[in-house]
Amino acid sequence: MGVSRIRTERLVNLVICLLSTRRFLTAAQIAATVPGYEHDPDDPKDHEAFQRKFERDKAELRELGVPLETGTASVFDSEPGYRIAHREYALPDIPLKPDEAAAVGIAARLWQHAGLAAAASSGLAKLRAAGVDVDPSATLGVEPVVTVDPAFAPLTAAARERRAVTFQYRTPEGDEPVARHLEPWGVVCWQGRWYVVGHDRDRGATRCFRLSRMVGAVKATGRPGAFTPPEQVDLISHVAHYSGPVPTVGRATVVVAPGRAAGLRRWATETLPGPDGDRLVLPYGDVERLAGTLVGYGADVTALDPPELRDAVIQALKEVVARYDTRADTPAEVAS
Amino acid sequence: MSTTAGRASADRLARLLNLVPYLLARPGIAVSEAAADLGVTERQLREDLELLWVCGLPGYGPGDLIDMAFDGDRVTITYDAGIDRPLRLTPDEALALVVALRMLAEMPGVGGRDAVERALAKIENAAGDLAGAPVAVRLPGDDARLAEIRAAVERGRALRLTYYTAARDETTERVVDPMRVLMVAGRGYLEAWCRRVEAVRLFRVDRIDAFTELAEPAAPPAAARPHDVSAGVFRPTDDLPLVTVRLGRSSRWVTEYYPCEEVRRGAGDDWVATLRVADLGWAQRFLLSLGPDVTVLGPPELVDRIRAQAAMALDAYATPAG
Numbered sequence: 001m002g003v004s005r006i007r008t009e010r011l012v013n014l015v016i017c018l019l020s021t022r023r024f025l026t027a028a029q030i031a032a033t034v035p036g037y038e039h040d041p042d043d044p045k046d047h048e049a050f051q052r053k054f055e056r057d058k059a060e061l062r063e064l065g066v067p068l069e070t071g072t073a074s075v076f077d078s079e080p081g082y083r084i085a086h087r088e089y090a091l092p093d094i095p096l097k098p099d100e101a102a103a104v105g106i107a108a109r110l111w112q113h114a115g116l117a118a119a120a121s122s123g124l125a126k127l128r129a130a131g132v133d134v135d136p137s138a139t140l141g142v143e144p145v146v147t148v149d150p151a152f153a154p155l156t157a158a159a160r161e162r163r164a165v166t167f168q169y170r171t172p173e174g175d176e177p178v179a180r181h182l183e184p185w186g187v188v189c190w191q192g193r194w195y196v197v198g199h200d201r202d203r204g205a206t207r208c209f210r211l212s213r214m215v216g217a218v219k220a221t222g223r224p225g226a227f228t229p230p231e232q233v234d235l236i237s238h239v240a241h242y243s244g245p246v247p248t249v250g251r252a253t254v255v256v257a258p259g260r261a262a263g264l265r266r267w268a269t270e271t272l273p274g275p276d277g278d279r280l281v282l283p284y285g286d287v288e289r290l291a292g293t294l295v296g297y298g299a300d301v302t303a304l305d306p307p308e309l310r311d312a313v314i315q316a317l318k319e320v321v322a323r324y325d326t327r328a329d330t331p332a333e334v335a336s
Numbered sequence: 337m338s339t340t341a342g343r344a345s346a347d348r349l350a351r352l353l354n355l356v357p358y359l360l361a362r363p364g365i366a367v368s369e370a371a372a373d374l375g376v377t378e379r380q381l382r383e384d385l386e387l388l389w390v391c392g393l394p395g396y397g398p399g400d401l402i403d404m405a406f407d408g409d410r411v412t413i414t415y416d417a418g419i420d421r422p423l424r425l426t427p428d429e430a431l432a433l434v435v436a437l438r439m440l441a442e443m444p445g446v447g448g449r450d451a452v453e454r455a456l457a458k459i460e461n462a463a464g465d466l467a468g469a470p471v472a473v474r475l476p477g478d479d480a481r482l483a484e485i486r487a488a489v490e491r492g493r494a495l496r497l498t499y500y501t502a503a504r505d506e507t508t509e510r511v512v513d514p515m516r517v518l519m520v521a522g523r524g525y526l527e528a529w530c531r532r533v534e535a536v537r538l539f540r541v542d543r544i545d546a547f548t549e550l551a552e553p554a555a556p557p558a559a560a561r562p563h564d565v566s567a568g569v570f571r572p573t574d575d576l577p578l579v580t581v582r583l584g585r586s587s588r589w590v591t592e593y594y595p596c597e598e599v600r601r602g603a604g605d606d607w608v609a610t611l612r613v614a615d616l617g618w619a620q621r622f623l624l625s626l627g628p629d630v631t632v633l634g635p636p637e638l639v640d641r642i643r644a645q646a647a648m649a650l651d652a653y654a655t656p657a658g
Contacts, residue, residue, distance in 0.1 A: 004345045005387060011349050012391040019418045020393050033394045064350055065426040090421035094462045099448060100455035107436035107452075112566045116432045122350060123429030128373070129354035129422035131361030140446045141486040143518040145565050146439055156431055159470035172588035186470035189439070192522025212592070235472040262507045266500055266545055296625025298645030302652050314653050319628035320646040324639070 010036030011057055015066060019089060024071045024081025027054055058082075091130050101127070102138035113148045148194060149211035152187060154218040155196050159184040161224040164201065168215040177215045182207070185229035190239040197238045199227065208239050248283045252290060253305040255279055260300040264293075279304075287312055295320070348384075351376070355384055356402065356419045363412045370411070385411065392417045430463035435471045443519055444479035446486075475522050482517070482524040482541045489514040489526070494554050498546040499539055503615040507545060508532070513556040517541075520565050527563065529556035536560050538569055570595065572612035579619050579638060583607045584629035608633070620645065 013034050018025065031037040031050060039050040061068055067088040070080050096104065104127060108120040128134060151167065158165045165184055168177035181201040188195045193210060200207035255277045256264055265271065268280035284290040291312035294301050303310045351374075358374070359365065371381040385404065392401030392415075403415035425433070437456040440446060488495060495514060500507045512528035515536070519525070524541035536556075563569075572595055583590055585605040594611050602608040613619040620641050623632050632639050 004348075008345055008348050008352065009387055009391060012352055012388070015353065016392060016417050016419060017394050035396065060346060060349070064346060064353075065423055067424075086418070086421075089423060091424045092462045092464075094458050096455060096458055097451075099451035100458065103437065103440065103448065103452045103455040104433065104459065107433060107440050107455075110436040110439060111432060115428075119426070119428040120432035120436060123425050123433045125351075125354050125374070126422040126425060126429070129358040129361070131357075140440065140443070140448055140452075141490055141517060142443055142446050142482070142524070143516055144439060144443055145518055145520045146436070147521070147566065153428075156470055157427075160427060160431075172590075172592050173585055184470070186472060189471070189473040189475075191475065192520075235470075236474045240474070261505065262500060263502065263505050266507060292625045292627060295627060295646075295649070296621040296623075298620070298624060299648035299652060302649075310653075314650070316627045317646050317650040317653070320624065321643070321650055323628045323631055324643040324646070 006036060007057075010034065011060065014057060015061065015084065018068070018082055018084040019086055021083050024069070024073045024077075024083050026073075026077075026079045026081045027051070028079075030054070030082065091126055094127060094130060094132065096127070096132050098133070098135065101132050102135045103140070104132075105134035105136060105138060106140055110144055110146050111148075112146060113152070115153055116148065149214070151196075151211040151214045151218045152194060154220065155184055155211070156187050158218070158220045159186050159196075159198075161220070162227055162229075163220040163224050164222050164226055165218050165220050167209075167218045169209060170213050170215050180209065181221075182209065183227040183229075185233055186235045187211070188235045188239045190236065195239045197233075197235045198229075206238060248285050250284055250287075250306065252282045252284055252303065252309050253279060254282060254294060255302045255304060256297070257300045261297050264297065264301065277302075284309075291316060350423075352384055352388060353419060354422050355381075356388065356413060356416050357422050359404070359411060359413045360416055360420060364407065364410045366409045367411055368409060425463050430459075431471065433459055434463065435473065438471070438473045439475075442473050442475040444475065444482050444524065475519075479524060479541065481544065485524070485526055485541055485544065485547070486517045488547065488549050489517050489554075491549065492554050494550040494552050495528070496548045496550060497539065497544055500543040500545055502543065503618045505617065505621065511550065512537070512539070513554040513560075515554075515556050515560065515562060518565065520569050523569075525565075525569065528554075529560045536563065538563060538565070568595070570614070572597075572614075574612075576612040576614060577616055577619075577635065577638075578610055579613050579616075579623075579635065580608065580610045580633040581623060582631040582633055583609055587626055587629040590626070590630070616641070 013036070014030070017030065017034050025033070028041065031039065031041070031054070037050060037054065039046045041047050058068060067084060069083050069085060069088075071083075072078070073081050105124065108124040111117040111120055124134065155165065164181060166179060166181050169180045170177040182196065182198045183201065184196050184198040186197055188197055188208070193212070195208045195210055197206070197208045199205070251269070254264065255274065257277045264280060264282065265278070268282055270281035272279040282290065287309050291303070291309055294303050294313050295316045303313045359370065362370070367381055368378055371378045374381065376384075388402045389404070390401065394400070400417065401415070402413070402417045405412045405414050434456065437452060437459060440452045441449060441456055446452065494511055496509065496511050498507060498509055510530055510532040512526075512530050514526060514528045516527050517524065518527060526539040526541060526544065528537060528539065529535075530537040578597065581590070582602050583606060588607050591599050591607065591609050596609045596611045599607055599609045616638055619638055623630055624642055624645060632642055
């Protein structure tokens with residue numbers, strides 16, 4: 001019989017013993033009852049070894065999520081005792097219908113991230129243990145591939161515990177990562193990217209941060225329960241506010257060379273063939289952005305209207321041409 | 337527990353605490369069936385049962401120990417010693433399940449969304465306080481095209497697609513044998529065997545401009561394998577052209593959206609990035625569209641093409657048009 005088997009057996013017995021008692025049992029009472037804790041309490045070395053073993057076992061049960069209660073059996077007792085309340089221990093009944101159970105099974109397979117995948121499958125194992133049958137072959141017709149950044153786990157844990165965090169944050173516009181301090185309210189998946197929303201202690205305002213821009217580890221600082229997120233906070237709206245879609249505001253007219261610029265043609269609301277090419281009407285939200293797209297098509301596309309679009313395209317082309325004409329000053333960058 | 341042995345022992349304890357209620361809920365289940373369902377070997381399951389057999393209530397006499405009856409290959413728990421329910425969900429387990437279900441509920445084109453939402457409500461209810469998982473999910477809005485494609489794929493027919501290929505800026509017709517529909521980073525894709533290029537291809541659903549279902553069944557060749565998209569859809573290979581660009585401060589975002597081989601500091605505020613591109617024509621359109629803040633440094637062929645295009649385009653504006 002291996003050491004780990006002896007230990008596992010002792011822990012199962014400890015759980016059963018503490019679940020069965022309504023009185024708090026002291027370490028000495030547990031030692032006298034549960035097999036595997038036998039020792040001589042009068043031998044200091046032996047007693048110390050027992051205490052170490054018992055501490056380790058308690059820690060393992062707590063890590064597993066076993067709600068170990070501490071208290072005293074009566075007001076006359078000074079030594080702490082232990083018990084497990086069945087109500088706190090047991091998973092409540094979850095009456096899942098077959099199609100609902102199948103959905104949970106699919107959800108549990110969603111995570112590519114090892115830690116979340118393990119948590120999802122151990123959660124699913126508990127549902128099965130509660131009598132739920134999960135059809136492993138069920139699909140929803142669309143396979144979602146969900147990836148998360150490494151910062152996901154520490155940030156969700158901190159948000160749950162309401163602990164402040166600090167992390168190094170690098171934006172493409174900045175030169176070096178900067179230390180940021182945040183009270184995280186929650187994590188948001190917006191259009192396939194992950195963000196954390198919270199109170200930025202450096203700026204004294206609500207901010208959102210992209211998880212993919214965090215460099216190194218996210219560290220929780222200070223005590224749990226250090227802040228209270230605003231009531232009814234709508235996390236999505238904070239992120240969507242910064243990266244929402246641009247509404248259509250205008251219609252542009254452009255001429256495209258015959259058979260060219262397929263990407264613009266499929267976006268046009270009207271196409272009128274002409275002698276020099278096809279005249280397209282394009283709905284747009286932002287002139288600068290549309291100008292950029294048109295510049296990308298080079299000589300295949302000419303902007304006609306509105307004038308500010310035409311001017312923006314001409315201006316960008318002029319600057320590009322000028323840029324390449326003066327480029328010879330930095331040839332060293334091509335090497336290395 | 338950080339050691340592997342410690343991990344294994346914690347995993348085994350968790351499995352044992354689940355096993356008793358699992359069997360209790362399924363009296364007379366075959367050991368082989370239970371093992372397959374629980375993802376362990378039959379031998380491992382029998383070892384777990386042997387261990388449980390010697391565990392029980394204080395006293396540890398015949399009536400105190402966990403007891404089970406065997407009938408051939410079938411097992412029934414006859415005494416559970418008080419572990420009649422699985423342990424409640426841990427915060428991590430509740431988070432992983434609740435967030436995954438929220439993802440599914442948000443997924444456009446998913447069949448059985450109603451079941452997903454009902455399941456989510458029940459799991460949130462069972463998770464109690466933990467269900468207030470501080471995670472919100474919003475994917476692009478409901479996508480009718482994705483739902484149509486999914487329904488067509490489920491009917492198992494080959495499809496004729498009108499597809500826009502951004503890499504070559506062309507719209508083509510092709511017949512494909514669908515394999516699956518997936519959603520990566522908020523975008524829908526059809527993965528299919530393309531008869532035109534005779535290879536497995538991922539088609540972005542928002543670039544499928546039209547499609548028709550053919551009478552013939554979808555029949556991807558046996559050798560057709562789905563892509564591993566866990567690290568993203570576009571994974572550059574070494575045979576693709578390498579492009580070097582100088583990015584001004586306001587164009588540095590390019591390094592965040594496109595996988596770069598290298599990013600280093602250039603002169604002043606500039607960054608110099610090298611990236612592999614699927615097509616030089618695409619690189620030309622994309623890099624030119626970024627305007628004067630981006631300068632292509634190599635390959636020379638691309639530099640010449642961009643310089644020539646910009647000059648020609650500018651000339652066209654010099655002569656009054658339309």
